[in-house]
Amino acid sequence: MELTGQNSLDHYLGGGIKEVVGWLSLTSAEFIAHLARFQTSIGITGDTCEIGIHHGKLFLILANVTSGNERAVAVDIFSDQHKNVDQSGYGDREIFEGHLRKFAPHSAVDIVQESSLDLTNSDFAKRKFRMFSVDGGHTSEITQNDLALAQTCAIPGSIVVLDDILNSHWLGVIEGTARYFIASGGLVPFAISPNKLYLTTSDDFARRYADELKRAFKDAISKEPVEFFGSQLVVFGERPSHWHVPPAELELARARHELTTIRNTISWRITAPLRWVRSAFS
Numbered sequence: 001m002e003l004t005g006q007n008s009l010d011h012y013l014g015g016g017i018k019e020v021v022g023w024l025s026l027t028s029a030e031f032i033a034h035l036a037r038f039q040t041s042i043g044i045t046g047d048t049c050e051i052g053i054h055h056g057k058l059f060l061i062l063a064n065v066t067s068g069n070e071r072a073v074a075v076d077i078f079s080d081q082h083k084n085v086d087q088s089g090y091g092d093r094e095i096f097e098g099h100l101r102k103f104a105p106h107s108a109v110d111i112v113q114e115s116s117l118d119l120t121n122s123d124f125a126k127r128k129f130r131m132f133s134v135d136g137g138h139t140s141e142i143t144q145n146d147l148a149l150a151q152t153c154a155i156p157g158s159i160v161v162l163d164d165i166l167n168s169h170w171l172g173v174i175e176g177t178a179r180y181f182i183a184s185g186g187l188v189p190f191a192i193s194p195n196k197l198y199l200t201t202s203d204d205f206a207r208r209y210a211d212e213l214k215r216a217f218k219d220a221i222s223k224e225p226v227e228f229f230g231s232q233l234v235v236f237g238e239r240p241s242h243w244h245v246p247p248a249e250l251e252l253a254r255a256r257h258e259l260t261t262i263r264n265t266i267s268w269r270i271t272a273p274l275r276w277v278r279s280a281f282s
């Protein structure tokens with residue numbers, strides 16, 4: 001099968017994604033792909049970008065959602081790991097380029113080998129992106145920098161996806177996010193899915209995207225509304241389809257367990273002869 005556009009994304013989400021080492025829940029992968037497709041359906045087009053590639057697990061979604069003149073831009077320090085101040089991941093350009101050839105062979109991709117801290121005052125900051133994943137350095141300073149950069153590069157309706165917002169091993173992310181908002185950051189948060197916070201450019205878009213996620217992923221809604229820096233979020237958990245055991249099998253296992261418990265009770269065992277007599281004569 002020749003992999004082009006839509007079927008290349010489906011092919012990646014349907015299996016290829018499991019071959020790529022990285023940090024991304026399948027639920028959040030589906031959310032990101034769905035939001036990018038939804039943007040296209042409502043007329044929002046443009047390039048996509050990720051800061052922090054590692055081997056490209058998430059980036060391959062951003063590459064596969066592009067079409068026509070759209071480009072996907074990958075930012076990582078790759079072999080300049082002395083700039084990786086908190087050892088968050090380890091970008092490997094060779095492995096990443098191999099995955100690009102295999103899973104996004106027709107996407108137009110630019111690779112920028114730089115620290116995101118050096119991009120704010122460069123030509124890069126003049127580019128515009130409709131979707132921007134922030135997953136590079138996880139310190140407070142880098143998180144605040146990268147959110148501000150994503151905001152600078154936004155168009156109306158852009159979506160910014162921030163990694164590890166609630167990961168207790170990477171508290172710099174929540175600190176940097178707080179600093180970004182206190183310094184009057186303008187992005188509007190609208191949802192959380194496993195490990196990811198989603199933000200956009202206005203209350204209107206926030207409502208629209210949250211409504212679309214609720215419609216498409218009803219089975220994963222965990223709590224709403226949850227207030228965060230003056231916005232109301234919808235919080236989603238893992239999708240039941242990604243649980244290790246399908247819910248129907250869980251129900252069956254629970255029923256079997258209850259039956260065994262009843263059969264082991266003393267009264268059940270004492271009344272066993274009566275049940276035998278009744279079944280013998282009926």
Ligand SMILES: C[S@@+](CC[C@H](N)C(=O)[O-])C[C@H]1O[C@@H](n2cnc3c(N)ncnc32)[C@H](O)[C@@H]1O
Pocket residue numbers: 021022023024051052053054055056057058059075076077078083084085088089090091092114115116117135136137138142
């Ligand atoms: C957590 S990993 C990214 C995971 C990836 N998004 C995925 O889908 O699996 C973090 C990446 O950020 C890169 N990185 C660390 N500090 C950076 C910086 N200041 N600028 C750009 N990239 C950075 C690392 O080399 C590493 O590849």
